[in-house]
Amino acid sequence: MVRSDPSKFCDDFIKPLLKCFSGKEMSVPGGEPVLTGEGVSAVRELVKVLPGMKKAEAVYPSEGLCKAAADLANYQSKTGKTGHVGDKGETLKKRISKYGSSTGTIAENVSYGDESPLMVVISLLIDDGVSSRGHRQNIMDPALKKAGVKWATHLKYGGMCAITFAAGFTDK
Secondary structure, three states: OOOOOHHHHHHHHHHHHHHHEEOOEEOOOOOOOEEOOOOHHHHHHHHHHHHHOOOOOOOEEOHHHHHHHHHHHHHHHHHOOOOOOOHHHOOHHHHHHOOEEEEEEEEEEEEEOOOOHHHHHHHHHHOOOOOOOHHHHHHHOOOOOEEEEEEEEEOOOEEEEEEEEEEEEEEO
């Protein structure tokens, strides 16, 4: 939905978050309070830029990209580590190449502690504490047309979600 209608997504899901802050703590109804790094300012920034972002096609699932996301999520689930490096130093490119061949841009987003798929997307769009807002850019990048997702438990954050993207991908 955010790719097909950024403005509506902003109105329906992002603007209401502006009322959920007390200092740097965000309390979403039905969820646990979360201490953010930037507070409401990151949400205000997203409210300004998201409606003007270019619309994009939906992202389509790929079994191979799901397996690549699962490799990272399963590793971090066991170790409690974070980031984009997997077992034995495995990079995104190496994880993806085990399951097929990609063309064009590849990217990866990882979210920790979010309690629902919607909050994963919202969290990555806000991109609290990430100056480049790279997770937001990945979600909205019209060149990224294929994706794989894996949810897993995490020792420190309770849950995590790994999302791998590719402009093009052919499963093995």
